[in-house]
Amino acid sequence: MTKIEKHLRLSRVTPTRFGREAARDPRFVFDLRRGREPRPRTEARVLAFIAARSTVAA
Numbered sequence: 628m629t630k631i632e633k634h635l636r637l638s639r640v641t642p643t644r645f646g647r648e649a650a651r652d653p654r655f656v657f658d659l660r661r662g663r664e665p666r667p668r669t670e671a672r673v674l675a676f677i678a679a680r681s682t683v684a685a
Contacts, residue, residue, distance in 0.1 A: 635656070
């Protein structure tokens with residue numbers, strides 16, 4: 628998911644921390660990079676997590 632990679636880059640959060648906080652799975656990002664497809668519910672939770680923490684630069 629490119630949104631996750633972009634969020635990681637901009638927020639400077641480690642993949643492990645992001646996975647733990649967003650998906651309750653510290654290997655989440657690494658598994659995605661290896662081809663894992665998240666369930667729709669997990670994907671929605673992760674996208675909501677990103678949206679809640681995104682800031683708009685003014």
